[in-house]
Amino acid sequence: MTSSICRSEKVSEPPENGGPPDSFHKWSKFCRKCGAGMSVVDEGDKTWRHMCINCKYIDYFNPKMVVGCIVEHEGRILLCKRGIDPCKGKWTVPAGFMELDESTAGGAARETYEEAAANVEIVAPYFHLDIPAIGQSYVLFRSKLAEPYTFSSGTETLDVKLFEPDAVPFQELAFSSVSIALRHYIEDLRDGRFRVHHAEIEKLPGSAPNDPHSFRLRNHMQFRIESS
């Protein structure tokens, strides 16, 4: 399995009992508002915040949303071969960080256009996957390739291909979240009925973050929907 492991997802150090991890202090050393030094304060119940020693500005760090599309065309699934690290050379669905001025669906369509030069019609939300260990929350949509039904490699992509469900290269996927979503997608395809899914990826300490055996799927809620 080693060949399928890459450092795609950086697991942050767990907080120690006595305070935040050492790395926490490096996140915000200077105030982005006034330039003074930052202190680390306990807001209560060991909720650590970065606070400016001068103007008291609090620099919040919140989870980032990753938005993307499972794109279907004539029964096949569109995947992109990554042209950049992390996981250069591995396959994934088109996805990326949501921008400030867009919706999750709009961001997912934008990422698909940037990475695969493909227009899509968003069909339904499909899988919401939280990954607390890396502060990310994935929102993946079911979608269909739209006119003019073409695709090609974007600047950060080495290759784009349509895969039959049986041929999805699970051992060469970039991210555990994508692997989980595609496994359920193919299961739903075979079932002839789609579900909506919501779950959490719990990374196991001490293993490569996207090793197929280094996580547990937790609190998986899934519901069959009436129509798609």
Place this chain on the structure above:
Amino acid sequence: MTSSICRSEKVSEPPENGGPPDSFHKWSKFCRKCGAGMSVVDEGDKTWRHMCINCKYIDYFNPKMVVGCIVEHEGRILLCKRGIDPCKGKWTVPAGFMELDESTAGGAARETYEEAAANVEIVAPYFHLDIPAIGQSYVLFRSKLAEPYTFSSGTETLDVKLFEPDAVPFQELAFSSVSIALRHYIEDLRDGRFRVHHAEIEKLPGSAPNDPHSFRLRNHMQFRIESS
């Protein structure tokens, strides 16, 4: 309708054609890593970023997730009267910003405990509502009051009550997102069958952000689910 309007949601200035809005420059004036000044650069297609003039660190701003619960108990809905601004004195469902080390469902349960001292069982994701104008993405869950079935006001809450669906004070709700979610929730209750919803709130320029008439619901995707 004026009495129900409060400045709960700050609509950011739209970007001008020639560059980012003036306020953009104030978001990040100093580098949080090295303390040097920040410049504003165009990453392409007028995607503006804050970049350090010294170490080239990019200070990204991404949407923040707001997570919360629609809590049901014996056919009634739990609402909290806000004890802090924005919208002090208005009613809402328990919700707040998701923290870095938690899941959406975990964060929604935590917020419910903080604001209403209530334990909940999360039943299903219910409404995902993006609000691009304020860089927020709401994830609201259906949930049930859990043992010991008690609730009381948290430190940021003036009152907590269970409302019959017909008695939900829509004219005294704090946020447009909560108003939309509760209207659909009550519709689904009457329908006897729940849906999952995903939509976007488009704020209309020039009006108070959470005026009941100051937004449009866009790209609403909704699906009836088989069981709850």
